[in-house]
Amino acid sequence: MESISSPVEMFFFPFVGGGHQIPMVDMARMFAVHGATSVIISTPKHALSFRESIHRDQQSGRPVFIEILPLPDNIDIADSDMSATPVTDTSMLQEPLKKLLLQRKPDCIVHDMFHHWAADAIDNLELNVARIVFNGIGCFASCARENISKFKPQDKVDSKYEPFVVPGLPDRIEMTQSQLPVTQIVQDNMRKSKENCYGMVVNSFYELEPAYVEQFKKGNRAWIVGPVSLYNRNIADKAERGKKAAIDEQTILSWLHSKPPNSVLYISFGSSPRFAPQQILELAHGLQASNQPFIWVIRNVFKGEGAEFLTEFEEKMRESKQGLIINGWAPQLLILEHGSVGGFMTHCGWNSTLEGVSCGVPMITWPISAEQFFNEKLVTDVLKIGVRVGSLDWLWWNMEPRVSVGRDMVEAAVKRLMGGGEEGGEMRNKARLIGEMAKKAVEGGGLSYKEAIALINELKDRRRIIE
Numbered sequence: 001m002e003s004i005s006s007p008v009e010m011f012f013f014p015f016v017g018g019g020h021q022i023p024m025v026d027m028a029r030m031f032a033v034h035g036a037t038s039v040i041i042s043t044p045k046h047a048l049s050f051r052e053s054i055h056r057d058q059q060s061g062r063p064v065f066i067e068i069l070p071l072p073d074n075i076d077i078a079d080s081d082m083s084a085t086p087v088t089d090t091s092m093l094q095e096p097l098k099k100l101l102l103q104r105k106p107d108c109i110v111h112d113m114f115h116h117w118a119a120d121a122i123d124n125l126e127l128n129v130a131r132i133v134f135n136g137i138g139c140f141a142s143c144a145r146e147n148i149s150k151f152k153p154q155d156k157v158d159s160k161y162e163p164f165v166v167p168g169l170p171d172r173i174e175m176t177q178s179q180l181p182v183t184q185i186v187q188d189n190m191r192k193s194k195e196n197c198y199g200m201v202v203n204s205f206y207e208l209e210p211a212y213v214e215q216f217k218k219g220n221r222a223w224i225v226g227p228v229s230l231y232n233r234n235i236a237d238k239a240e241r242g243k244k245a246a247i248d249e250q251t252i253l254s255w256l257h258s259k260p261p262n263s264v265l266y267i268s269f270g271s272s273p274r275f276a277p278q279q280i281l282e283l284a285h286g287l288q289a290s291n292q293p294f295i296w297v298i299r300n301v302f303k304g305e306g307a308e309f310l311t312e313f314e315e316k317m318r319e320s321k322q323g324l325i326i327n328g329w330a331p332q333l334l335i336l337e338h339g340s341v342g343g344f345m346t347h348c349g350w351n352s353t354l355e356g357v358s359c360g361v362p363m364i365t366w367p368i369s370a371e372q373f374f375n376e377k378l379v380t381d382v383l384k385i386g387v388r389v390g391s392l393d394w395l396w397w398n399m400e401p402r403v404s405v406g407r408d409m410v411e412a413a414v415k416r417l418m419g420g421g422e423e424g425g426e427m428r429n430k431a432r433l434i435g436e437m438a439k440k441a442v443e444g445g446g447l448s449y450k451e452a453i454a455l456i457n458e459l460k461d462r463r464r465i466i467e
């Protein structure tokens, strides 16, 4: 630990992969803007995806650094694309992490709960390093998940599609068994990480889910500091966030400039989408029938039955300029904040949800896995800025994807949100207002801004007490 007058040193230890690594890198950069020295702990391969943006931060004088953990035999953690799964074993990082902490003794370490070994390993060092947990989701989902696990309302229904009310929440929220995780692994990791932790940082903002922030804070010491994506302020940061985009920014921007305001539907299902080929085809048919301009990020292109249709579809959409298909990584923030984008069809990953919200864009919700069905409820039932496509079944990352949403469901949802009707217009207005609140939250005087500063000050005070 440094002398009392030196800046607070915060270590960030993200999980290896898109939906968890991206916000934590943003968070480290955000704390550096607010006066902390941030150090992101990573591996040689995973650091490549954010090295450039950190370099840009450093050039503009921000104290944010990357610390690469040496790996045994130089073998990095498997990662075929962007996201590891919640069961990816990262324990080979344990010894190098412990060594680093013993050497550097930072004021705190913020770690992702998916490093399931990290809580014990850090606590056992007895170093007086404040251990803070990042769980990667919002307060609504945390409270809903907690209450379902505590009260087990799902055990009181007779079938998997019979709705039950989630007890103890500020709003009446109905769910079905089919929308709940079939495994407890994430819940178990969370519980373990939370035991004896100093507190939690949450990527959300008070105005988005006030009653749930309050409920969450009753059971947890927490700092609500988001949306952290809003700290990506220059075009290069937005275009390369997470990974270099498969399309250059000029091409995408000029395509978007050619469309009327609020007319384009942006479609993306996160960092590691898994769809059955037949499901991709249903989506394509639905989009074609909706006649709405769209940008579709489609990474798992397939061969075999139906592939020909998709190639022709892509060509037809390109020629007619109705749709732009991105085969690979999309510059999501650049797209979402463009004035021509009027809707976001999303799998409701928490980052995507928050990014849609921050850009003031209403959504078509298509949850698939993790806590995404909870996020759907927040968007549609609480905030009322989204239309459900109608997906009903939770799918684990290693389960065979199925067709759950037909082309008619896609077409209906697109028309409801984007078709120019009153309901879509109201959702758009509401989304815009919430987007403005998001931006205010991270500006000087905003609540997220204040909470970030409060954490830094608390760590500083703690240093005085320890010394």
Ligand code: UDP
Residues within 6 Å of the ligand: 018, 019, 020, 022, 023, 083, 241, 242, 268, 269, 270, 271, 272, 297, 328, 329, 330, 331, 332, 333, 348, 349, 350, 351, 352, 353, 355
């Ligand atoms: N993302 C992106 N381009 C893509 C796909 C995803 O920039 O083509 C980013 C997106 O902006 C978000 C993250 O990857 O920050 C995905 O996180 P989310 O929680 O939405 O979903 P997950 O990938 O964890 O399922």
